[in-house]
Amino acid sequence: MDFIRRSSFYKHFGVYAFLIVLSAFVLFPMAIAVSQSxxxxxxxxxxxxxxxxxxxxxxSYHNVLTWQDLRLDLWLRxxxxxxxxxxxAVLVLCAPAAYAFARLKFPGNKVLFAFVLATIMLPSQVxxxxxxxxxRDLDWLDTFNALIFPGAANVFGVFLLRQFFMQIPQELExxxxxxxxxxFGRFWHVILPLSTNALTALGIFVFLFHYNDLFWPLIVTNTxxxxxxxxxxxxLNQSYAGQYRPMILAGAVLSTIPILIVYIIFQRRIIKGVTLTGMGGR
Known part of the structure; x- marks a missing residue:
């Protein structure tokens, strides 16, 4: 018994030591950015x-928040x-599509789902x-419509929710x-109330991705x-990198605060949602 306890202790000690080193490696750049700001x-x-x-x-924080040509508050909004x-938009579009692939038995269901899933391999540049x-044709350039609707039919969201819906017992339906x-009644009154963790996990994933997206907003926004x-x-980095480096770091630090708040609030639901959808390695 003593040998088993020692073996278990060393095993867990090694895992915790590895996680501590990995956490320090990941957090070090962020700590440097905060310090130099x-x-x-x-x-x-x-x-x-x-x-x-x-x-x-x-x-640096005062300059970022007060300079008129920066407008950090407007960009954050x-x-x-x-x-x-x-x-x-992703949740509204992906949830019904995932339910259709998970529950409706129609000819070509699996083939169509495989085709939809294969589009993940297409690079965004295509x-x-x-x-x-x-x-441009819809006259949506430089508007919120161009920032919201393209890509709302998220294939990853359909896949994630389908995996979860398939684990819900059909006896409930x-x-x-x-x-x-x-x-629709089954989807609205049975499936959705049982899928809050999966919906929350997907919502956080797509929110973080879109919040940090640079390429598409850079193309469709001009003002x-x-x-x-x-x-x-x-x-800001291109214009003031040589003269105001601490100000750039201050802007980067401020931009991470909403993400940290969202993650802290929904941390448990994110972990539970990922685990229950089969994406957690089980």
């Missing part, structure tokens, strides 16, 4: 580089609106020009059928009023 520009560019500021200052709208031309419920936060920070 409180330095002056002269101190950041000093060699050898310093990790801890000699005299911490909030000047645009990112939150675009990411929230995109998340809602659909860039057609999507841009479509936005059969009970609803005896009460006279059709396909200061419609830029998202990644686009604004990219322009």
């Amino acid at each position: 409180f330095m002056t520009n002269q101190e950041v560019n000093r060699w050898p580089p310093k990790i801890i500021p000699t005299e911490p200052t909030f000047e 645009n990112s939150l609106i675009a990411a929230t709208g995109y998340t809602i 659909t860039l020009i057609p999507n841009y031309l479509l936005m 059969e009970a609803a059928v005896l009460d006279g419920a059709g396909y 200061l009023e419609t830029r998202t936060l990644p686009v604004g920070l990219s322009i």
Whole structure:
């Protein structure tokens, strides 16, 4: 018994030690960014580089929030609106499609699903020009419509929800059928209430992806009023990289705060949703 206990202790100790080292490796760049955002520009560019500021200052944060040509508050608002709208659109479109693939038995169901799943392998550059031309023809360029609706039919979302829906016992739906419920009634009153964890996990995934997206918003937005936060920070980096490096880092630190808040609030649902959909390695 003592040998088993020692073996279990060393096994868990090794796992925890590895996780601590990995966490330190991942968090180190973020810690450097936070630390240098409180330095002056002269101190950041000093060699050898310093990790801890000699005299911490909030000047960079003040400049990021007050300079009129930056408008960090406006870019943050645009990112939150675009990411929230995109998340809602993905859930509204993907949930019924996933239910159809999981429950409806029609000719070619598996073939069609395989074809849809294969589109994941298409790089985004393939659909860039057609999507841009479509936005131009719809007169949606430089609007929130161009930031929200393209890509809302998310194949990953359909796959994730389908995996979860297939694990829900069909007996629950059969009970609803005896009460006279059709396909929509079963989907609305049985499937969706049992899928809150999966829907939350998918919502967080697509929200984070769209919030951090740079390429597509850079293509379809042209004015200061419609830029998202990644686009604004990219322009800030190009314009002030040599002169105001701490200010760029301050903007990057501020941009991560909404993501941290969302993750802290929904952490349990994210883990549970990923596990129950079969994506957690079980």
